[in-house]
Amino acid sequence: MKKIAVVALGGNAILPPDSKGDIHSQFANTRKSLVSVLHFIKKDYNIVITHGNGPQAGDEILRNELARHIIPELPLGVIDAATGGWMGYMIQQSLHNILVRNNIERDVVTIPTQVLVDENDPMWNKPTKPIGRCLNEKEAKELIEDNIPVIEYSKGCYRRVVPSPHPKGIVEKKIIKMLVENGVIVIAVGGGGIPVYLTEENTLEGLDAVIDKDLSSSVLALEIGADILVILTGVPSVYINYNKPDMKKIERMTSSEARKLLKEGHFPPGSMGPKILAACEFVENGGKEVLITSLDVIEEALEYREGTRIYPDV
Numbered sequence: 001m002k003k004i005a006v007v008a009l010g011g012n013a014i015l016p017p018d019s020k021g022d023i024h025s026q027f028a029n030t031r032k033s034l035v036s037v038l039h040f041i042k043k044d045y046n047i048v049i050t051h052g053n054g055p056q057a058g059d060e061i062l063r064n065e066l067a068r069h070i071i072p073e074l075p076l077g078v079i080d081a082a083t084g085g086w087m088g089y090m091i092q093q094s095l096h097n098i099l100v101r102n103n104i105e106r107d108v109v110t111i112p113t114q115v116l117v118d119e120n121d122p123m124w125n126k127p128t129k130p131i132g133r134c135l136n137e138k139e140a141k142e143l144i145e146d147n148i149p150v151i152e153y154s155k156g157c158y159r160r161v162v163p164s165p166h167p168k169g170i171v172e173k174k175i176i177k178m179l180v181e182n183g184v185i186v187i188a189v190g191g192g193g194i195p196v197y198l199t200e201e202n203t204l205e206g207l208d209a210v211i212d213k214d215l216s217s218s219v220l221a222l223e224i225g226a227d228i229l230v231i232l233t234g235v236p237s238v239y240i241n242y243n244k245p246d247m248k249k250i251e252r253m254t255s256s257e258a259r260k261l262l263k264e265g266h267f268p269p270g271s272m273g274p275k276i277l278a279a280c281e282f283v284e285n286g287g288k289e290v291l292i293t294s295l296d297v298i299e300e301a302l303e304y305r306e307g308t309r310i311y312p313d314v
Contacts (some may be wrong), residue, residue, distance in 0.1 A: 004180055005045040006221040007230045008214055009033055015055040030094045036298040043302060046180045052213040053083040053191030058132020076208035077195060084112050084190030091187050108185045114171035115193030115216050121165035129164035129210045163209040167216045170223050177224040189216040214278035222285055229282045229290045231275050236297045238308035240266045252309045255280040283312040
C-alpha cells in the first residue's frame, strides 16, 4: 500500500495578506500552491489536502454584517461549512486541471468535514483564533466598542479573534481513509473543519468557532494512519529567535525538544505555535514524522535538503 501524506495548506497561501482577495486572485494563488502536490505524487504518496480559512471566514463575517439589515446573518459554524465548500471546489477544480495537464489520472473529491470538539472546552471563553484581514487602529476600536474581540496581530495590523476549541476526532474519518487508500486525492477538514459535539442521544450538533487547521490535520492524520503530516507555511523552515540577529534554523528535533522551545516562547500562538503543537501531538500519538516548510521549497524539503522535521522521542 502506498504511503499516505496529509498536506496542510494555510489560508494565506490562497489569500495572502497583500492580495486584493477577489476570486480570480484566489484561484490563481490556489493553482500556484497546488503545483506542490505533484511532488508528492512523484514520490508515490496517497494524499489528503487540508486548508485554512481564516482570511475567508473573516470576509464572510463582514459580508454578513454589511447585509444583516437585509437578510438573516449566518452563524460562524455555517460559515465554516460554506467556506470549506467553496474553497474545496476551488482546490478540487484547480488540482484536477493540473493533473490533466500533466497526464496524471487521479480522482479528486472534497468532503465537508465535521470535527468533534468538547462543548465545555475552556477555549470557548478565550477567543484566540485570528480571522479576517488586517484592520487599522480605527477599525479595531470600532469593533472593540461593539464587544467584538480583537488582537494586534502584528505591528499596525489588528484582527478579529474567535473561539478555537481543540479538535477531538473526525466524524467522516472512515470514508476519507477508504477513498485515500484507493488513490483518490481527498480535500478534507477545510478551514479546520466544522465544529460539532455529540449530544447525550449520540447525535451531532454544530457550534460556532474556527478550529485550527493544523491541529485538525494532526487528528485526521492519526485517524487515517498517515505516514507523514506536512504543514506548509510562509517560511522554508522553523527558526528560533526568528527575525533576530541570532536567528537559527532548526533542521530536525524531537517532540520533547519542540515542546521545550514552545514553552520558552520561541513559537508565538498566532503563528508557528499551533503548527509545533500539532506536530508534537501527531508524533506523540503514533505518527512517524512531520515536515514543516514552505511551498517554494517543497521539492527540496522532500529530498531532506530544506524544511524542519519533527520526530517522536526515541
